[in-house]
Amino acid sequence: MNEFSSLKVIFPGKKIFLRLGGHLTRSRMPQEEVRRFNSLALKAFEFCHPRGRWDIVRVKKITGEGILLSDDCWIGSRDFAARCAGSTHLWYGAVTVGAEVVALRDTAEKVSESTVYDAVGAETADAAMDLLHRLAGKQLQRQAMVLADRRYSPGYGDMSLEIQHFFFERLKLAELGLSLSEAYYMIPEKSVTAFAAVREEL
Amino acid sequence: MNRDDFKKFCAGKFPVLDGATGTELIKRGMPAGVSPELWVCEHPESICDIHNAYIAAGSNIVYAPTFGGNRIKLAEFGLADRLFEIVSSLSRIAVENAGNRALVFGDIAPAGRFVEPFGDLPFEEAVAVFREAAEAMIAGGVAGFVIETMMDLQEARAALIGVREAAPDMPVMVTMTFEASGCTLTGTTPEAALVTLQALGADAFGCNCSTGPEEMAAVIGRMKPYARIPLIAKPNAGLPKLENGRTVFTLDAAEFGSFAGKLTASGADILGGCCGTAPEHIAQLARELKNIPYLSGKTPVAGVIASAGEVRQFGGRFTVIGERINPTGKKAFQAELREGKLDMMMDFAIQQSSAGAQVLDVNMGLSGIDECAMMRKAVCRLAKSITVPLCIDSTDPQTVEAALRIYPGRALLNSISAEKERLEKVLPIAAGYGAVIIALPVTDQGIPETADERMQAIDSIIAKAAEYGYDTGDIIVDALIMSVASTPSAAETALQVIDRCAKRWINTVCGLSNVSYGMLDRQLLNRTFLGLGIGRGLTAAIANPLFDDLMAMVKAGDALLNHDPQMTEYENFVTGSKEKPVPLDQLPPDQAVKECIYRGWDEQICRWIDAALQNGFPPEKLLNGVLIPAINGVGKFYEEKLYSLNRLIRSAEAMEAGAAHIEKLFSSRYEGGEKPVKLILATVHKDIHDIGKNIVAVVLKNNGFEVIDLGKDVPPEVIIDTAVAQNVKLIGLSALMTTTMKYMRDTVELARRRGLHDLHFIVGGAVVDENFANELGAVYAADPVGAVEAAKRLAGR
Numbered sequence: 001m002n003e004f005s006s007l008k009v010i011f012p013g014k015k016i017f018l019r020l021g022g023h024l025t026r027s028r029m030p031q032e033e034v035r036r037f038n039s040l041a042l043k044a045f046e047f048c049h050p051r052g053r054w055d056i057v058r059v060k061k062i063t064g065e066g067i068l069l070s071d072d073c074w075i076g077s078r079d080f081a082a083r084c085a086g087s088t089h090l091w092y093g094a095v096t097v098g099a100e101v102v103a104l105r106d107t108a109e110k111v112s113e114s115t116v117y118d119a120v121g122a123e124t125a126d127a128a129m130d131l132l133h134r135l136a137g138k139q140l141q142r143q144a145m146v147l148a149d150r151r152y153s154p155g156y157g158d159m160s161l162e163i164q165h166f167f168f169e170r171l172k173l174a175e176l177g178l179s180l181s182e183a184y185y186m187i188p189e190k191s192v193t194a195f196a197a198v199r200e201e202l
Numbered sequence: 203m204n205r206d207d208f209k210k211f212c213a214g215k216f217p218v219l220d221g222a223t224g225t226e227l228i229k230r231g232m233p234a235g236v237s238p239e240l241w242v243c244e245h246p247e248s249i250c251d252i253h254n255a256y257i258a259a260g261s262n263i264v265y266a267p268t269f270g271g272n273r274i275k276l277a278e279f280g281l282a283d284r285l286f287e288i289v290s291s292l293s294r295i296a297v298e299n300a301g302n303r304a305l306v307f308g309d310i311a312p313a314g315r316f317v318e319p320f321g322d323l324p325f326e327e328a329v330a331v332f333r334e335a336a337e338a339m340i341a342g343g344v345a346g347f348v349i350e351t352m353m354d355l356q357e358a359r360a361a362l363i364g365v366r367e368a369a370p371d372m373p374v375m376v377t378m379t380f381e382a383s384g385c386t387l388t389g390t391t392p393e394a395a396l397v398t399l400q401a402l403g404a405d406a407f408g409c410n411c412s413t414g415p416e417e418m419a420a421v422i423g424r425m426k427p428y429a430r431i432p433l434i435a436k437p438n439a440g441l442p443k444l445e446n447g448r449t450v451f452t453l454d455a456a457e458f459g460s461f462a463g464k465l466t467a468s469g470a471d472i473l474g475g476c477c478g479t480a481p482e483h484i485a486q487l488a489r490e491l492k493n494i495p496y497l498s499g500k501t502p503v504a505g506v507i508a509s510a511g512e513v514r515q516f517g518g519r520f521t522v523i524g525e526r527i528n529p530t531g532k533k534a535f536q537a538e539l540r541e542g543k544l545d546m547m548m549d550f551a552i553q554q555s556s557a558g559a560q561v562l563d564v565n566m567g568l569s570g571i572d573e574c575a576m577m578r579k580a581v582c583r584l585a586k587s588i589t590v591p592l593c594i595d596s597t598d599p600q601t602v603e604a605a606l607r608i609y610p611g612r613a614l615l616n617s618i619s620a621e622k623e624r625l626e627k628v629l630p631i632a633a634g635y636g637a638v639i640i641a642l643p644v645t646d647q648g649i650p651e652t653a654d655e656r657m658q659a660i661d662s663i664i665a666k667a668a669e670y671g672y673d674t675g676d677i678i679v680d681a682l683i684m685s686v687a688s689t690p691s692a693a694e695t696a697l698q699v700i701d702r703c704a705k706r707w708i709n710t711v712c713g714l715s716n717v718s719y720g721m722l723d724r725q726l727l728n729r730t731f732l733g734l735g736i737g738r739g740l741t742a743a744i745a746n747p748l749f750d751d752l753m754a755m756v757k758a759g760d761a762l763l764n765h766d767p768q769m770t771e772y773e774n775f776v777t778g779s780k781e782k783p784v785p786l787d788q789l790p791p792d793q794a795v796k797e798c799i800y801r802g803w804d805e806q807i808c809r810w811i812d813a814a815l816q817n818g819f820p821p822e823k824l825l826n827g828v829l830i831p832a833i834n835g836v837g838k839f840y841e842e843k844l845y846s847l848n849r850l851i852r853s854a855e856a857m858e859a860g861a862a863h864i865e866k867l868f869s870s871r872y873e874g875g876e877k878p879v880k881l882i883l884a885t886v887h888k889d890i891h892d893i894g895k896n897i898v899a900v901v902l903k904n905n906g907f908e909v910i911d912l913g914k915d916v917p918p919e920v921i922i923d924t925a926v927a928q929n930v931k932l933i934g935l936s937a938l939m940t941t942t943m944k945y946m947r948d949t950v951e952l953a954r955r956r957g958l959h960d961l962h963f964i965v966g967g968a969v970v971d972e973n974f975a976n977e978l979g980a981v982y983a984a985d986p987v988g989a990v991e992a993a994k995r996l997a998g999r
Contacts, residue, residue, distance in 0.1 A: 008320035010389035021847030035556040112851040118893045183888040183941040
């Protein structure tokens with residue numbers, strides 16, 4: 001298992017703005033609004049502490065219904081199995097930005113502020129997953145493996161959210177301060193898990 | 203080999219590096235999951251075979267197989283304690299095999315953890331990790347070092363400092379990986395990386411891995427204008443693609459070699475290959491390079507500083523250095539610093555960079571605090587969130603060293619005077635970390651009065667700095683402006699210094715606000731001096747960028763002096779200013795109220811409502827004729843994407859504040875208007891995501907609904923019981939998870955089972971769609987405006 005107890009995420013300013021319904025060219029943003037938005041967003045970004053873990057597992061068999069792993073664990077998802085054709089391994093990773101930004105959001109005095117804080121947390125978590133995935137790709141490349149660009153997460157398409165248990169057990173996400181609710185959402189909520197296919201290069 | 207030997211080795215030709223090693227080792231039987239370093243130690247013939255093939259192909263420099271030979275990576279295999287033995291053996295095997303056929307450079311790659319301030323690996327620990335690895339390589343006899351495949355600038359800095367500490371006079375090449383986007387994964391541009399690492403003492407810099415030669419040529423081309431050292435290109439053999447179920451790289455040897463011309467034309471001086479390349483690729487590359495004449499002569503731009511994300515060049519466009527991060531005269535800031543806090547500093551930083559400052563001055567000089575520790579802490583915190591480069595402002599050598607050592611970029615140092623002690627103590631530190639320096643014309647005798655005397659002091663600093671390798675372009679002269687209140691000729695003297703420096707192409711800076719100290723209307727004097735200075739060739743000012751008029755003068759100056767040839771910066775600034783709202787006191791009070799809604803100014807709206815009421819505006823007319831049409835207008839702008847969601851919410855908050863104020867002033871909020879319709883809102887059972895629901899609540903409230911917000915994770919029974927108890931007929935439900943959507947169904951079905959057929963449901967949330975809503979017999983709302991429309995329709999309004 002590979003761990004990054006901190007991930008250097010680039011401030012995803014544009015994505016935050018887009019997430020908040022902004023349009024990069026059409027939306028009107030007077031200077032004062034830009035300053036206010038940046039100020040809130042950067043403040044929230046300081047409350048984000050991205051960290052994550054990843055690993056790979058060998059694939060035993062890919063069927064039309066899902067993927068059987070070398071340790072006989074079954075990942076049921078037709079959609080994802082179809083994307084994994086030819087894969088030798090499965091990559092799985094998890095990131096969180098921690099609970100501080102969620103607390104900041106929940107204690108904000110105004111909804112307009114909490115909305116920005118929420119967007120910062122969500123986009124920073126996404127950016128952290130992008131970074132973790134790319135870093136893993138670099139490392140695997142050195143082992144003559146190619147990590148697919150596209151990721152797949154529990155809750156997408158036909159992949160059940162129950163598969164979150166797979167990540168929690170294998171990546172020991174409790175050690176990262178994460179827990180899983182009865183409804184399978186992660187706490188702190190600004191956390192992301194994902195799979196991606198891996199192929200051997202040679 | 204020493205650094206001068208390396209320079210000579212590179213002069214007049216294109217040295218050739220090796221190609222991929224990892225995949226070649228796998229071809230020779232290295233299994234997956236082992237420590238490559240240990241495996242090669244046990245199978246030395248493998249690396250000898252690979253190196254022999256590369257040397258035969260034309261490689262002048264081959265990399266020792268020490269890629270993961272650092273304490274952190276070896277620890278993953280339980281081999282940390284054998285570091286010296288393994289790494290020195292690997293180096294020795296490679297050196298003895300190469301003999302005099304090629305140089306062997308010790309290979310240093312990422313340790314796999316992010317380094318302070320971006321990560322949890324303390325900077326000094328990272329330096330020690332790389333220093334230790336370099337010492338083992340030196341024992342193995344390497345001729346130099348290559349720090350490669352770096353993704354994070356701070357880790358590359360730590361490695362370079364570590365190697366330099368182990369081998370002050372051995373050559374060190376550094377290569378980083380730049381993605382197709384043109385930046386590293388951590389957001390560093392090629393220019394910023396080059397400027398930083400070249401100043402820190404890299405002997406060659408470039409890129410390896412990530413992309414093929416085509417894309418890499420573009421990255422090299424971006425570095426070329428800033429390069430004083432040879433540039434390295436070590437691309438992959440194109441991009442990987444799937445072929446017959448196997449992943450292969452797209453370029454064969456001939457195609458790969460054919461990019462030699464493009465890479466050298468872009469500025470590459472030292473070339474090799476990375477993933478997907480084999481000896482035949484290197485052979486073809488070497489053949490092609492033999493036919494390309496080497497055109498030497500770099501004319502790099504000087505006076506460039508960098509953060510981890512961007513560069514700033516002095517000269518050309520005027521540079522505003524934000525002055526606010528300085529405790530002098532700021533009591534609240536001083537109190538915070540004494541408590542060890544930096545929140546106010548971050549506010550200053552964010553405000554100034556948002557207002558257009560291109561550099562931020564950082565001064566932590568305050569009695570009663572540990573300036574050195576606080577400066578280090580401040581630099582770390584700023585570097586994590588702020589992208590503009592920093593100017594380290596201190597007179598204390600220890601503080602200067604602590605800041606320059608940790609700063610992940612090339613800083614500006616404010617300042618070095620001509621005083622003997624400062625020259626002797628601070629200049630070597632600045633040179634060691636490659637900082638651009640501000641030269642302050644102050645001598646041991648004090649501040650020279652005349653421009654002639656100041657120029658003499660400046661020349662003495664320039665001469666001393668040259669001994670440490672400084673180019674005049676990396677020295678910015680402080681014109682030393684004093685207050686005209688105490689020295690009437692101060693402005694003219696400073697302008698003469700600016701003038702003389704400009705004639706010698708030396709950049710200048712001034713602490714702008716000094717000129718007006720003790721005078722009336724200081725901003726007028728500051729602006730006027732700035733204009734005069736720009737006219738004489740002033741290139742930068744330490745000033746407060748929050749003054750719009752000052753920034754306007756800077757932009758206009760750049761436009762008029764052709765430093766902004768397309769006038770884009772000027773036009774953007776002026777266009778932005780048009781968005782600057784008309785002051786509300788220039789509008790009739792009812793229009794001011796309307797503007798407060800459009801601008802989302804909830805703190806000002808009450809004042810303007812009071813003014814409107816005093817002007818005889820009836821409250822119901824204010825509510826129905828001003829507030830409600832304004833918020834409807836905002837909703838329309840939101841739908842047209844002219845306003846973001848956040849702006850919509852801010853307007854809604856202003857509306858809420860305004861309506862509440864009217865309600866407070868008059869017992870009935872809707873006197874003469876419609877009675878508000880009650881509506882229950884809830885995030886369903888087992889779901890804690892309530893941000894969307896909260897937004898809808900605010901927007902509904904200021905559209906005349908009385909919202910009973912039950913919060914999140916609300917069981918169906920609570921929702922339905924409340925509806926019955928409070929006689930509510932409209933219920934809005936939110937859910938974000940597929941696993942919690944079923945509680946929407948449970949809630950609706952509970953109402954049906956109880957025979958409450960007059961209850962209407964509106965559903966929304968990330969996972970909900972129109973089909974699901976139809977299945978439930980509910981109305982779907984895609985966004986807050988949709989929720990209002992649905993609620994109005996169902997309420998018959």
